[in-house]
Structure formats: structure tokens, C-alpha cells
Amino acid sequence: MATALENQNESTNGNPSEEDSEESILVDRFPEALRVSRFTFFTVCILSLSFLLFSSLPLWHTDIWGHLAYGELIWQSGGIPAFEPLVPLSSGIPFIDTAWLSQIFSFQAYQLFGVAGIKFLYAAAITACLGLLLYRIQKRTDSFLWGLLCVIGFLLCDWKQLGIVRPQLAGLLCFVLLFITLNARQWRRFYWFAIPALFVLWANLHGSFPVGLGLIGCFLVGRAVDVGRKSGTWKAMFRDSVTRRYFLLLELSAIAVLVNPYGLRLYTEAFAFSSHPNLAELVEWSPLTLRMYQGKAAALLGLLIVIAYRLTPRRISVAEVLILVGLGTAALWSSRMIIWWAPVAAYYLALHGAAIWGHKRKGLVDEAEENAVHYAGKWTVVSVGMIWICFAVTPIGSRILHGKQVDFEKSVSSTTPIGAVNYLKEKKIEGQLFNSMELGDYLLWDGPENASVFANSHVHLLPQEVWDHYLRIINLGSDGEELLDRYGVNTIVLDLPRRSNLLRRLERSGDWRVGYKDGRSVVLLRNEPIE
Template identity: 25%
Template sequence: METNAAAMPRPAALGLSILSAVLVLIALTDAFAEPDLWGYLNFGRLFFKESGFPSRDLLAYTPTHPDWVFHEWLTGVVLYRIMEAVGPAGIQVLKYTLGCLTALLLFLASRRRGATVLHSLSFFLLGGAFFSWAYPAFRALCFTYFFFALFIFVLETARHNENFRRLWILPLIMALWANLHGGFPAGLGLIGLYAAGRFWEGRRYWPYLKVLAVCALATLINPYGLGLWTAIAGHLAEPQAGVREWVSVPGAWVHFGRSYDLLIFLACVGFTVGMLVLSRFKDKVFTLICLTTAFLGMVHHRHMPFLVLALGAYGPFLLQDVCCGEKRKTKARACAMLFVLLFALAMAACNIKYFVLKTPIVIKGGNPLALNTPWEPYAPGTDALFYPVHAVDYLETAGFSGNILPYATWGGYISWRLYPRCKVAMDLRFETVYPKKVRDEYFRFLQAGAGWRDFLVRYPHDIVLIYRGGALHKAMSKEPGWREIYKDANTVVFSRKGGR
């Protein structure tokens, strides 16, 4: 609770709350349909249209694993039903709801720890752009980030008054989480870190271990049983090389260039380390959670949001304690404060620059509840994502049926448009569906380097649908068994000679 001296005037608190909410909504506004979305919808359609549970792949014609363990299966079922009932707007409303609830849970968790309204809302002013890359339209990761924030809130509520009975809601949440997205180990890790932190502090930790054990058992309530854990372990042990989200932060910086998410994350790391040093690592739970999430974020790009989420829940009180607590002035403390201030300014600068660029786009943009499939990059000459809309229209109008070899990012979209008449050689399900040998052959084909023809001649492709221009287009143009049948400004379609 805030003291009268620390409390903000109500008009100021209301204004800051409204500003924070607006920033979150601006960050969440994105009408681009993520390539993973089509994978969810395809599974949902198979779930409702085919007989039995889809435990074997039906979308590809290349070799696949004998069993298809889709750890996002319930997301596919939910999104397909929403799409069928109300269309893309329903999926967008779900995304906005999850994002806003995540923001609210972080705010409430920070207040549970004793942070003032000002310090609790400072997170959204310093790092609100985080919601832009954490909540695209639509990825099952949105569920994981929401549940991670919900776990923090429940854990903090139980810690606040030592009422550990409230922790027993977590196994029920975990059973749902484990069927929506494979990121549920983050929740188990969070409980484990709470137990370790309290053990370090010499406080009661057994209630957390009991709940952790039951939560682990709850993850087995899924269509795959223990196979879900086996699949996720394999997924983590063998992430697809070259995919940005599985690259380390230094690797992403070198190979993909700097971006707002990298800059904000690195600023968060520096800010967090400085805060921990200033607080002398007094809060053991926060120390363990932040160091763990910072490490995971540095190792894999896709794990960066966990540190930002943790900072949103735990950082405000720590910032308040550092700024308003100990007043002893030393040279070391002054240097640490300067260190923290510099990183806070870096976070704020990235955030401001992001919103300066994003706000006009949102204002001038179209329907925020739409799901757009652009047929060209938003900036010509870039590798920004787009879809082969016109090429697929051409194939659909021509009544084509057969096997299509596309870029993997287009595979799910093509299946959504053309299945069951057409199957694809590859899509973004990568290691969950395709053996490593097939994936390696496919990526050699894309590079049009040594051995690129192996994938082309080994499997029964009828159509090759790729980017226009570049090495692969040139290589395909020289292939004697293939002819170009369609091209537009961005894509080109090749058909096997003698085929349709």
C-alpha cells in the first residue's frame, strides 16, 4: 500500500494509467497475419473435418515423422472455431484481450510487491514496445506470455500473505497451458525459482515444491501423454538452424541486424543487473528469476520477453526501493545509480522512437481487427514477410491439384487455401513434422548452392513457388525439366514439363 506521502494525486494517476493503456494498445495493433497462424488453422480444420484426432501429418507429401505431436493443438482448435464463427476479428480480439490482461497482471503483481502506482506504470513507459513483438496476430506464444504473467500474479498473491492454499489454482492453469502451447515449462521453472529463492532466504519453500510436483503431473493431461514432453525436449535440443527466434542475441545482431526488440532487451539486461547490484541482491526470488530469464533470452531470441515480463512485475518495487530506500551515499553506489540511469534512458529512448514511428501507422492504418495477407513487402527490396496471394489465386482459378514446393513461410498459407487438392513440400512445422535429412535437403535447395538439386529430383513436386529474382529463380530457369508458367512482381511459379 502507498503512504499518503508516496501516493500520486488521483488525476495524475488516472492520466498515467490512460497513457499506459494507450501505449499498450498501440503496441498490440498489428493486422499482419503471422505465418504460424495458418498452421493452427490447418490443424483445427483437420481436427473438425477429418475422422479421429490428427496424430499423423496429412498436409505434406515429403517424408514426415510417423507421429505428429502438435503441442499447440488446442490453440488450433480454438482459433479455427473463432475463425469459423466470427472471422479474423475474433482472433484479433483474442490477441488484444490476452495482451491487455498480461499488462494488467504485471501491474497488479508489482502492486502486490508494494510498488507505487507511479513505479508500477513506469514499466509501460520504459518498455511498452515489448507488447508489439510478444503479441503478433496470432502465435500460441501469446498464451504462454499471458500464463507466465498469471503465474507471477498468483505466486505473488500467495507470497504476500503466506496463504499457500492459493497456489493450488496453478495445476488447473497448467493443464490448460500444456495443451495451448509448449512454453509451459516456463511456468514450472517459475515455481521452482520461487522455491529456490525462498530456500535461499531461509523461508518456507515446501508448499512450492508440492505444487510444482502436481503441476508437472498436470502437464500429462494431453492427447500425447508423456510424448508431449519428448517432443518438446527434441524441439529444444534440435532447433531449426537459421530461424531468427532460435538464434542467440549476439547471433541475431550479427546476422539480422539491430532491431527494437534487441535494443530494449539489452537495455533491460543492463538495467536489471544494475538494480540487482544496487539492492545487494536482497530479493532472492527476483534475483534468480531475472538472472535466469536474462540468460535464456541471451541464448535464444524467442525467450527475450520472459525477462521483460519479469521486470514488469518485480522491477517497479525494486526501483522504488533503490531510489527511495537507502540514502547512504558512496562512490560505488553513485556509479551504480548512473549505470542504471543510463540503461533506463536507453530503454526510454528505444520506446519513444518506436512509438513515434508506430503511432502514425496505427492512426492511418486500416481495420485493426483485420488479418492482412500482403502480396508484396511493405518496403520494396527488403525481405519483409509477404504472401504469394496472386500466385495462389492463379493456381486456384486454374483448378490445379497436386504437390507444391514453396518457401516454408508460405506453406501453411498455401495449405489453408488449397488443401486437400494440394499438398506442400515444407512449412514452418520443421522439426515437429519433418526429419532432419529432409529439412537439410530443403534448405540446400533454397540456397541454390552445392547439392541444391537433390531436393528437386528426389520428391514428386508438380509446382515450385518461390521468390522472383535471386539465385534460386535463376537456377530453376535453367532446369530443363521445368518451365515458368506464372510470375508477378514478387513471385514466380514453375511447373514440371509435361505436367499441368
């Protein structure tokens, strides 16, 4: 009896069960350096699914096609034109291209992979922003859940802005990278080189680099105020090494921006752009209101931040208040600025939310047990599998792995004027067109070679008189048809149903007939063309 029990105990204690043996084989034989935790797997799932989601979204019909046209011109000519090169009505207008590097990258991606290449750049930029926010929140809170809530808040608030493919997304990626670097718990020596290098890249990818300089400025002023208040004397800020570090970093970054084709002129253009009078009529440059979706999302996010600040046990730094108030005020002035406020607001909400939650739960659980992270090879395997599966079913994955061409019409938004442009090329339309500004970018990219676009999304490059005439025509001004005669317009391209009123008015005049019409656009031809 005793012998049997001893043998049973020996079998139990000395020989692992079949289930334990299988798990041991899987984990023990996997290289320790390559093992990841289940939280890493969850992060990979979120990012892979996000990449898949944004890769599957149709490309919006504005902005991107105009930038591709500029990228093609710069690449083929080997230089950036000094004056606006694509819109004849803007002839002689100085052309300071703040996004020339983004345009070249986009054009090369299109050359190599077609529309799948653009979708890849689009999805990769947004996914990288999500990954950076997840990484920093998990490092600061040891919580995957709060990192997930951070990216959800960011996406909900910036959804409208993220739906448009343009170089601003490259600027957003630079901004998020700078922000999470400045929020690192420990300053690392290579930051002295990495951050100025980031500004060199940023200044050539998009003209939003002043937002990054302002971000560093907020950290500088916030740190100085915190030190002055804590020590009781403002002289202490001059002796504080962190304050001096931010000041020097700001100087180095401002100097790094000068590594661009325009030198100091880039600063002038960047600061003058947002106040250009032509932008005042565009919805995305109008003040943020509660009538807008993003206004409602921002209001909700702001309210949650106020509640979190009231309850948080975590110290609220002056820097974060300056950043939130500064970018929030800018968004109220121009709704397009919400794209910079949203990731910051979501980050600080998650940070203080985690602090509140941790304070409430203190003593209820064993923190060492709760925060223990277990690494296993099986999580590495399923993480790699998740990445592979999601990549394989994206347009870029299908193109690279299977050589499958992406259906262009299914890859772009339903408002892209494909049929209208094909009609213009089939009829070999020439001369000055009048077009809805929103269709101008695609006309620049794929329209007839000898047809001149009236306006595109780069409205700041139009002479103010031409822009005023465009608005009078598109908004049914009494002298609209006289202006069309003045510009010698024989062909009009309008987006539908948005411009249905203008379409009906021109048809009633008897001077125009419909040459082509579908559910997204219409082409009007003058009955008696102007020679």
C-alpha cells in the same frame, strides 16, 4: 453591515458554489462500489490503446495459418491425428500436438468472426499480459508511473516476438499470470487450486509449460537459500512453511500437466523439441546476439537492472537472481527464449527503480498525502467511455457492433502470398509443390486442395533428410535442380524479394518460367512437366 457579512458567510459556508454543487451531484449519486481512481483511468487508457494498437497490426504470414489448418482438421475430425496429417513428405512422423487447444480456439474464432476473431485473440492476449504487469507493479509500489515503465520495457524487448501470432502468446499469458501470482504479497488459499488448474490449461494450449515449472523451482530454491543464509543452518529450510509450500505447489503443478491427451509423453516432447536438429537453421532459434534488435534491447534492459541492483535499498532475493540468470542464459542459447525473460526483467527493474526513487524522495513529501487515492464516479464514466470507444473502432468491434466485414487483404501482412495462392487455385495446380517454408502455412490454409506443401513452420515434423534437401535447394546448392526433379516438383512458390537469387537461377536454367509474380511472391512452372 454585520448582518450583511453574516449573510455572506452563511451563503459561503452553508451553500456550496455552483461548481462544487455540480461535482457533488456527479460524485455523490454514483454508487460508491463502482467509483474508481484516476490511476485506474490511466491504466484503462494504456490497456485500451494497447488493445487498439495490436488489433490494428496486420497478421504476420507465418505460423497462424498453419495452426488454423490443424485446428480445422482437429475440429472436423473430432480427434488429434496420431501422425502428421497435412504435409505428405512428413507421412508417418508421430504428431504430438502441444497446442491443440489453442488451435481449436483460434479456428472457432475465425469461423465466428473471420480474421477479426484472430486479431481479437492476439490483441487480448498481449493486453492481458500488460494489464497483469501493471496491476502487480501498482500493488507493490503504489505507482502508476513505474507500472507504465515496466510495460514499456517489456514491449520494447519483446516487440519482435510479439509480432508473430501463434500459440506461444497463450503460453506467455499463462507465464505472466503465474509470475504475478507468485509475487503476490500474501498467499491466498485458492492459489492451491488456481495454479494447478492454470497448468492443466497451459499444457494443452502450448508446450512451454516447463518454463512455468522452472519458475516455481526458482522460487523454491531461492527461498530455501534465503532461509538457510538467514538462519545460519541449512536444516532451517525444511522447517520453513513457505519453502514447503513451493515444493508442494511444484509437485501439484507437475502432476496437473499430465491432464492432456498424451500423458507423460508430453513431457518428453516438450523437452526434446527445442533441441530438434531441424530448428538449428532457423534464425529465431539461434543464439541471441547484439546484431539482433531484441539483443540490443535485452542488453540495455540488463544494464539498467545491474545499475538498479547496485543502488536499490530493497533486498534482492535469490529467487529473482535465479530467474533472471536462468531465463537470460536460455535466451543467449536461443533468441526465442527472450519472450520469457523480458516481462520478468521489466518487472524487477520497475520494482527496484521504484524503491530507489522512493528512497531518494524520502522526507521530501508527505507520503500519506502523496499516496492518497481519491475515488470518483467521473473516473468510472470516462473509463467506460474509453473502453467503449477503443473497442468500437477495432476490427472485432466493427464486426459485432456494425456487422462490418473486415478487409482480409488489409488485415494481413504485405508478405502474405494472397495473389500467388489465388493463381494456384485458378490454374488448379496439383501435385508436389516446392515452396519457401515461410509461405507453407498459408498454403496449408488456403492453397489448392490437391497440391502438397513441401515445408511449413513446423519444420521439426519434417524428416531430417527432407529438411536437408529443402535447405540445399533454397540456399542455391549445386544439386538443387536435381532434387526438384527427384521430388517430381512442377510448381515452385517463393517469397520475394528474399528468394530473388533462387528465382534468377531457375529462370537462367531454361527449365522454368514465371507463371505469376507480384511484389511479394512468385510462382514458377516447369516448361516440361514431370508426369
